[in-house]
Amino acid sequence: MILPQEFYFEDTESVAKALLGKVLHINITGKESRARIVEVEAYLDVDDPAAHTFGDRKTPRTKSMYLDGGHSYVYLIYGMYNCLNVVTRTIDHPEAILIRGVEPLPHHTDIKKKDLKTNGPGKLCKHYGITREHDGLRLWKKKSALYISDDSFEVSKKQIEIKPRIGVDYAGEAAKWPLRFYLKDNPFVSRK
DNA sequence: AGTGAGATGGCCT
DNA sequence: GGCCATCTCACTA
Numbered sequence: 001m002i003l004p005q006e007f008y009f010e011d012t013e014s015v016a017k018a019l020l021g022k023v024l025h026i027n028i029t030g031k032e033s034r035a036r037i038v039e040v041e042a043y044l045d046v047d048d049p050a051a052h053t054f055g056d057r058k059t060p061r062t063k064s065m066y067l068d069g070g071h072s073y074v075y076l077i078y079g080m081y082n083c084l085n086v087v088t089r090t091i092d093h094p095e096a097i098l099i100r101g102v103e104p105l106p107h108h109t110d111i112k113k114k115d116l117k118t119n120g121p122g123k124l125c126k127h128y129g130i131t132r133e134h135d136g137l138r139l140w141k142k143k144s145a146l147y148i149s150d151d152s153f154e155v156s157k158k159q160i161e162i163k164p165r166i167g168v169d170y171a172g173e174a175a176k177w178p179l180r181f182y183l184k185d186n187p188f189v190s191r192k
Numbered sequence: 193a194g195t196g197a198g199a200t201g202g203c204c205t
Numbered sequence: 206g207g208c209c210a211t212c213t214c215a216c217t218a
Contacts, residue, residue, distance in 0.1 A: 041210070050210070061203060079200030081211050098210055122211045167210050190211095 002149045005140040008069030012088040012095040015069075016042040016181050019086065021155035024102055025147050028129045035118060035128075036153065039101030039182035039189045041165045043085075045093050050171035053094040064136040065094040072146055074125070074135040081122030082131050086139060086148070099124070100166075100180075103188040111187055120190040159184050166191065 003022065008015055019037050026033040043051040052062045052075070064073045065087055073085040073096050085096040102118045118124040125131070130146070137144045163180045182189045 043210075052210080057204080059203075075210085076202060077209065078211050079202070079209090083210060085210085100210085120211070126212095165210070170209080 002142055002147055003070075003140060005068070005070040005138075007140075008086065008088050009090060010088070012042045012044055012097060013179065015086075015088050016040045016097045016179070017160055019097060019148075020160060020181060020183055021153045023105065023149045023151050023153075024099070025149060026128045026130070027145050028134070033128060034105040035102035035124075036105055037099060037101075037148075038103050038186040039099075039119075039180075041098040041100055041181070042179040043096050043098065044179070045095050048171075048177075049174045050165060050168040050177075051095070056094075058094075062094065065096050066091055067136065070138060070140045072134055072137040072139055074130060074132050076132060077122065082125040083121040084125055084130050084134075084146075101182065101186070101188045101190050103186065116188065119188045155183065 019040055022037050024035045024037055046053055046056040048054055053065050058066055061075055064071050067087055068090055069088045071087045073087050074082055077083055084099045088095045088097060098121055100121045102124050104118055117127040134145055137146050139147050141147060161182050161184045162178045164176050164178060165180045168175045
């Protein structure tokens with residue numbers, strides 16, 4: 001079943017963990033694709049130095065982070081890569097979850113490292129054609145180009161690895177916060 | 193295996 | 206003008 005918008009209103013760390021194992025549907029290039037979410041990172045409100053909304057910077061880019069939970073937030077990084085996020089909580093709390101790795105459904109079992117195309121936030125967006133055009137979408141609507149569903153795939157607490165976020169060294173102490181979550185031993189996780 | 197540089201452009205001060 | 210929530214390739218060893 002498709003995840004209702006209320007799913008995204010809870011605290012962001014809980015939603016991030018709950019998002020692991022859920023299915024992202026992509027309907028962009030004409031064909032419909034499905035992929036299981038296996039790696040995410042949480043970005044927390046105006047007091048998180050690693051977040052784009054740090055210091056309450058409400059700008060054209062971060063506009064959709066200030067929407068209600070359940071919207072998409074897509075931004076351009078390093079001039080060449082897009083990154084897909086899921087907005088959480090409500091308009092008073094601009095928080096989001098970065099989708100860092102997904103497992104295509106279905107996929108052949110003997111994957112070579114070279115053939116991994118969805119193990120990284122920039123890579124997976126490039127692979128599925130996700131760009132800034134897909135910013136601000138309503139992820140709880142089946143007619144959206146992007147939406148997320150629950151197919152009853154079970155994820156136990158033990159399978160969830162918790163680590164500091166990647167690529168946020170500039171954020172000082174916050175670079176150490178344990179806000180990266182991924183499924184242990186899944187080949188579509190971006191790094192070891 | 194591990195390090196480093198380059199591509200590339202919008203966003204923010 | 207400087208800085209990125211990245212990735213790939215080309216080096217060293």
